[in-house]
Amino acid sequence: MPNVSDRPRTYKKPALEDVDPITNYIPASVRDKFDERQMDRFKKLRKFVEFECLPLDTVYLQESTLFEHESDLETCPVIINLRKKLEAYQLHKMFVPMDQRGYDHSFNDNWEVVSMVEFAMIAFLAGRSVIASYLFHLDDLIDLGTIQVLLRNGCSNHDLWVQVIDELVSNNMKSCLMVSERDVSGSDALNVQTTCKIEGDDLNEEEATMTLNGTKWFIKDAGDSDIWLVLCVTEFDEGNIYRKHTLCLVNRNDLPPNSTRIEPIETNEAIGKFYEVQFKDCKVPLNIIGERGEGYQILQMKSSVTKLFQCLKLCGMGQESLRLSNKRAAERKVFGSKLQKSEYFKFDLAHWRIKIETCKLLCFNAAIKCDYEGVKAAREEIGMVKAVTPKEISSLVDWSIQLHGCYGLCSTQTPLSHMWQVSRSLRINDTPDESLISQLGRLEISNYNKFQKTYDQELTTLAGK
Numbered sequence: 001m002p003n004v005s006d007r008p009r010t011y012k013k014p015a016l017e018d019v020d021p022i023t024n025y026i027p028a029s030v031r032d033k034f035d036e037r038q039m040d041r042f043k044k045l046r047k048f049v050e051f052e053c054l055p056l057d058t059v060y061l062q063e064s065t066l067f068e069h070e071s072d073l074e075t076c077p078v079i080i081n082l083r084k085k086l087e088a089y090q091l092h093k094m095f096v097p098m099d100q101r102g103y104d105h106s107f108n109d110n111w112e113v114v115s116m117v118e119f120a121m122i123a124f125l126a127g128r129s130v131i132a133s134y135l136f137h138l139d140d141l142i143d144l145g146t147i148q149v150l151l152r153n154g155c156s157n158h159d160l161w162v163q164v165i166d167e168l169v170s171n172n173m174k175s176c177l178m179v180s181e182r183d184v185s186g187s188d189a190l191n192v193q194t195t196c197k198i199e200g201d202d203l204n205e206e207e208a209t210m211t212l213n214g215t216k217w218f219i220k221d222a223g224d225s226d227i228w229l230v231l232c233v234t235e236f237d238e239g240n241i242y243r244k245h246t247l248c249l250v251n252r253n254d255l256p257p258n259s260t261r262i263e264p265i266e267t268n269e270a271i272g273k274f275y276e277v278q279f280k281d282c283k284v285p286l287n288i289i290g291e292r293g294e295g296y297q298i299l300q301m302k303s304s305v306t307k308l309f310q311c312l313k314l315c316g317m318g319q320e321s322l323r324l325s326n327k328r329a330a331e332r333k334v335f336g337s338k339l340q341k342s343e344y345f346k347f348d349l350a351h352w353r354i355k356i357e358t359c360k361l362l363c364f365n366a367a368i369k370c371d372y373e374g375v376k377a378a379r380e381e382i383g384m385v386k387a388v389t390p391k392e393i394s395s396l397v398d399w400s401i402q403l404h405g406c407y408g409l410c411s412t413q414t415p416l417s418h419m420w421q422v423s424r425s426l427r428i429n430d431t432p433d434e435s436l437i438s439q440l441g442r443l444e445i446s447n448y449n450k451f452q453k454t455y456d457q458e459l460t461t462l463a464g465k
């Protein structure tokens, strides 16, 4: 009689990719957009997130609150370790999504321009983990947004343009965006009142200056950033309100003494550190992004792209929140039976599964349209994504917290309360829900009017034939 251990082993334990292939996470309608190399990258990313990041998320959340400055996060042991692993997974480059290819990035090896739909998949997969979101620059997408804005629109100082992109990509620099002001509604960037007087833009680069006056408010990481993108009124005599603002690029090293006051704002630190910044006759070298008077349009475009990817990150977060709920319901007994057996639970689970899928499909559809026709053409699709996703995902995370009871609400052993704050804050930050919905309504009416006018004209022409 042969020993049991001598029997041939035919059974091989399935790997995660066998039971839950990466294709489960890619909407069927976009699978043909990815080649083998991209699929391989997604598999690696998924493995990195599942095995290296998710198990450490709560440790990271606890450690990160101990640091005073966001730049200090790079000294966090968890991050140092994971940065090394990123190289082993060949995921260490910064991925920059652009709707058109052909950008010269030969001056730095640390980044790669990818299509919008490829980045959509990266944002969704990395969005599941708090640490992966940080490592893939998805936390607030400010630096990624700055790189995109600079690539798309250029800057009046070419050397600074190259230097800023280079340093941001290499993680040696941080940027922030200054739009909001205390005294006016931030829902509409046209309200911005901070002024910038430009002098000598007809002279050579070194002699031209800009002088800023005004106060910006609720600026994330301003105290920690080296480069400030400041929206200011520059075209004082311009009648068209859409052409009055310019996006100015301020290098913090150029600030004259006593020209700015930077005050931290007391806030809940879980969603970041915020500052009020006052400019008082702050005269710095002239650096503007794009053309004078184009600031509002540039900002609209930037906001569209960053919010689309933040919504994809939220879809990833929703996916993880659903997994945590499934796990809890499979383990927790209430009134004598597993929570998983409750009909309420099954109904809710199905409901939220459908919601995630709906948001994801809206996001991917918008990303594909950006690739085909550009971000501007996809503004309606992006508007829908932005109006729906943060609301749905924050409600889903709220449900997950409820399901976990006190453990979900108060404990730092789950990332749920962090997820809720992140998803909830996106309902206000970067244009509140109501403002987005109102914009969508206006767009719908304008589309209808255009259609009806043309239709009526064509009908009359046909009738006349």
Ligand SMILES: Cc1cc2nc3c(=O)[nH]c(=O)nc-3n(C[C@H](O)[C@H](O)[C@H](O)COP(=O)(O)OP(=O)(O)OC[C@H]3O[C@@H](n4cnc5c(N)ncnc54)[C@H](O)[C@@H]3O)c2cc1C
Pocket (backbone or CB within 6 Å): 176, 177, 178, 179, 180, 184, 185, 186, 187, 188, 217, 218, 219, 220, 221, 271, 425, 428, 429, 430, 431, 432, 433, 434, 435, 438
């Ligand atoms: C987490 C976070 C990070 C932020 N980071 C930055 C940053 O880095 N830089 C920066 O410049 N700003 C930043 N902000 C500020 C943010 O951009 C503004 O809070 C946002 O634009 C809304 O402006 P507001 O707060 O002035 O609200 P308001 O404009 O005063 O709006 C208040 C409320 O009015 C309602 N409302 C608005 N429009 C309409 C409408 N058309 N119809 C009906 N109701 C409407 C909505 O309920 C809205 O929430 C951040 C905010 C948050 C929450």
